[in-house]
Amino acid sequence: MISIQNVSKWYGDFQVLSDCSTEVQKGEVVVVCGPSGSGKSTLIKCVNGLEPFQAGTIVVDGTSVGSPKTDLPKLRSRVGMVFQHFELFPHLSITENLTLAQRKVLGRKDDEARRKGLALLDRVGLSAHAAKFPGQLSGGQQQRVAIARALAMDPIAMLFDEPTSALDPEMINEVLDVMVELAREGMTMMVVTHEMGFARKVANRVIFMDRGAIVEDADKDEFFGSPRSERAQAFLSKILSH
Amino acid sequence: MNYNWDWSVFFKSTGIGSEIYLDWFITGLGWTVALSLSSWVIALLLGTVLGVMRTLPGRFAARFATVYVELFRNVPLLVQLFVWYFLVPDWLPEKLELWFKQDLHPATSAFISVTVCLGLFTAARVCEQVRTGIQALPRGQAMAAYALGLRLPQVYRKVLLPQAFRIIIPPLTSEFLNVFKNSSVASLIGLMELLAQTKQTAEFTANLFEAFTLATVIYFVLNMALMLIMRGVEKRVRVPGLIALGGK
Ligand SMILES: Nc1ncnc2c1ncn2[C@@H]1O[C@H](COP(=O)(O)OP(=O)(O)OP(=O)(O)O)[C@@H](O)[C@H]1O
Ligand SMILES: [Mg+2]
Numbered sequence: 001m002i003s004i005q006n007v008s009k010w011y012g013d014f015q016v017l018s019d020c021s022t023e024v025q026k027g028e029v030v031v032v033c034g035p036s037g038s039g040k041s042t043l044i045k046c047v048n049g050l051e052p053f054q055a056g057t058i059v060v061d062g063t064s065v066g067s068p069k070t071d072l073p074k075l076r077s078r079v080g081m082v083f084q085h086f087e088l089f090p091h092l093s094i095t096e097n098l099t100l101a102q103r104k105v106l107g108r109k110d111d112e113a114r115r116k117g118l119a120l121l122d123r124v125g126l127s128a129h130a131a132k133f134p135g136q137l138s139g140g141q142q143q144r145v146a147i148a149r150a151l152a153m154d155p156i157a158m159l160f161d162e163p164t165s166a167l168d169p170e171m172i173n174e175v176l177d178v179m180v181e182l183a184r185e186g187m188t189m190m191v192v193t194h195e196m197g198f199a200r201k202v203a204n205r206v207i208f209m210d211r212g213a214i215v216e217d218a219d220k221d222e223f224f225g226s227p228r229s230e231r232a233q234a235f236l237s238k239i240l241s242h
Numbered sequence: 243m244n245y246n247w248d249w250s251v252f253f254k255s256t257g258i259g260s261e262i263y264l265d266w267f268i269t270g271l272g273w274t275v276a277l278s279l280s281s282w283v284i285a286l287l288l289g290t291v292l293g294v295m296r297t298l299p300g301r302f303a304a305r306f307a308t309v310y311v312e313l314f315r316n317v318p319l320l321v322q323l324f325v326w327y328f329l330v331p332d333w334l335p336e337k338l339e340l341w342f343k344q345d346l347h348p349a350t351s352a353f354i355s356v357t358v359c360l361g362l363f364t365a366a367r368v369c370e371q372v373r374t375g376i377q378a379l380p381r382g383q384a385m386a387a388y389a390l391g392l393r394l395p396q397v398y399r400k401v402l403l404p405q406a407f408r409i410i411i412p413p414l415t416s417e418f419l420n421v422f423k424n425s426s427v428a429s430l431i432g433l434m435e436l437l438a439q440t441k442q443t444a445e446f447t448a449n450l451f452e453a454f455t456l457a458t459v460i461y462f463v464l465n466m467a468l469m470l471i472m473r474g475v476e477k478r479v480r481v482p483g484l485i486a487l488g489g490k
Contacts, residue, residue: 050385077391087386091404091481100400101390135483146386153390 001026001157001188002047007056009042009212016042017053018212024157029189031199031220034209035235040192043209044159047190048079061156077105080150080158084166086142088134088149094121095130098149106153113152120148124178140171147178157188164195194239200224208232251449252456263443270439271460277356277425277435282418284361289368294398296373307369314366320427322363327355327431352433356425364421371413375406408479415472419465436460 002024009017016039024030032040045051047058049065049072058065063075088097098117102108108116121127124144126137134142143163150158160179164172176198183189183202193199199206199220206223208216208231216223216232223232252264295307314322331342331351342351379402387401407414429438440457444450 045385048389050388073388073391073393076389079389081386081389083382083386083389085380085382087380087382089383089386089401089405090484091408101392104396104400105391133482133484135481137483149390 001028001061002190003057003059004043004047005057005059007043007046007053007058009046009051009053009055016212017046020056020209020212020214022207022214022217024188024190026188027186028204029183029187029191029202030205030207031203032190032192032207032209033194033196033199033235033239034215038209039212040209041161044081044161044190044192047159048076048081050076050081073105077101077153078156080147080153080155082143082146082150082158082160082163084162086134086139086146086166088142088146090134092133093130094126094132094134094137094145097134097145098152101149102152117148117152120151121145123151124148125174138171139167140174143167143171143175144178147175147182151182157190158182160189160191160193162192162194164193196224196236196240208235210235245451247452248449249452251443251447251452254447256446263447266434266439266443267436267456267460270434270436273353273428273433273435274422274425274437275464277353277360277428277433278422280357281360281364281425282421284357285364285368285417285421288361288365290372290403292365292369293372293376294403296369297376311366311369314363315370319359319363319424320430323356323359323427323431326359327352330355349433352428352431355431356428356433360421360424360427363424364417367417367420368414371410371417372403372406374413375410376402378409379405408476408481408484411472411476411479415469418472419468422461422464422468 004020004022007017007020008015020039020043022030032044034040042051046053047060047065049070053066056066060075060079063070065072065075088094089100092100095114095117098121099108099110099113102113102116103110106113118127118130121130124147126141126144126148129137129141129145134145137145147163163179164175167175172195176195179189179191179198180202191198191203203220206216206218206220207214208223208229210231215229218228224236252267253262255261256263256266292307292310295303296311298304331339334342342354346354383401383405384397387397392400425435426437428435429441432438434442436457440453444453447453
């Protein structure tokens with residue numbers, strides 16, 4: 001479904017990604033972790049072409065992301081993305097947030113988009129808030145709306161960039177629950193997170209990044225049981241200790 | 243000061259038809275409002291386009307807008323007006339030049355010159371406000387919009403500009419007020435707007451203080467009215483919970 005081959009990226013002289021390769025199969029859940037600044041966000045933003053890269057290839061469902069012939073907006077409309085700071089559109093109501101791209105990108109009729117949006121809102125347990133604005137919801141609620149907004153486009157895969165790290169602790173689980181359910185339904189997911197409980201529960205594989213490189217790419221049990229690299233071991237012991 | 247105020251001067255006949263001096267002020271106010279509103283429409287439309295250009299990833303558009311802003315902001319308004327009124331018509335194709343100089347009523351050609359001048363001058367200032375507004379938004383907003391598959395024009399129209407404009411209503415209001423004040427430059431090329439009518443009344447009647455006091459009051463009331471209108475607009479478009487949302 002997602003194939004990343006030898007991807008490198010530079011900001012001027014500074015190499016953010018060096019020779020990254022991995023694959024995400026259909027229905028697979030891959031967790032990406034690693035220290036701050038290791039290039040996790042950059043890597044998953046390359047997957048839907050939000051960040052350009054200078055070397056290597058990324059192919060999503062048969063479409064090459066880096067190719068100049070690719071209709072990037074069209075590709076992006078098929079890949080859902082959830083951000084650390086939610087990024088709901090604050091000037092639009094929850095319903096409008098859920099329907100905007102359905103109408104403008106997919107060309108769905110108003111009532112069809114609304115029906116779809118409200119069904120997903122109900123699914124994340126927030127149907128009572130349809131008429132509110134993002135600023136009137138808690139962080140956890142906003143992130144659940146953001147997930148619903150991405151799902152409304154019927155994505156073939158979902159990318160998450162630290163979806164819970166801007167949340168107060170008591171709100172983390174309500175978001176993770178939605179993500180776990182999604183994973184169990186067979187959604188293809190690439191998730192940057194340090195929530196190792198989530199990784200243990202639903203991940204198929206765990207990728208560990210450091211200084212722009214993929215240092216470890218292993219099955220979940222292998223990763224948690226006996227990570228091969230020292231840096232991954234050190235990282236794991238640090239985040240599991242608290 | 244030993245001055246005999248005589249407010250009845252405004253109701254005296256000007257000696258031209260049945261006009262009283264107050265009529266001159268009303269005509270002047272009409273020109274001032276017409277000038278300011280048409281200049282503002284130009285400034286707002288062009289300024290928005292330029293402001294967007296300054297935030298585009300492409301080099302050429304951004305550079306063009308930057309040069310525009312530097313040029314129109316740094317040359318004094320009065321110089322710009324003389325260029326538009328005295329020089330530009332000479333550079334027009336001959337037919338257009340003759341039409342502008344001879345066929346048009348002098349007031350109309352002066353009106354066109356001032357409107358274009360003030361519109362383009364203010365557009366440079368609006369551009370900077372729009373750019374600031376867009377750049378004040380979290381970078382993630384554009385990212386999220388693109389991630390949903392929206393195309394660049396949609397991202398600006400539906401996501402960035404509606405938010406940016408809400409942020410910049412206060413500075414835009416003061417630009418709008420400036421347009422009204424700046425419109426008085428028109429008096430220098432003979433357009434009989436409010437200031438010109440005031441000067442003329444002062445000369446005809448020798449009631450200089452009364453004339454300028456009335457003009458001051460009219461400008462003041464105009465400004466207050468505009469400020470109230472803009473405050474109403476601000477309230478109307480206010481988004482529930484937006485302030486609580488803050489930066490992130
Ligand atoms: N626009 C940019 N220009 C220059 N350097 C950048 C830019 N964006 C990111 N970087 C650098 O690239 C590196 C990787 O950034 P990235 O955001 O991908 O890291 P991350 O693993 O997601 O970190 P975090 O856990 O803090 O989110 C960092 O060192 C960062 O400083
Ligand atoms: Mg990151």
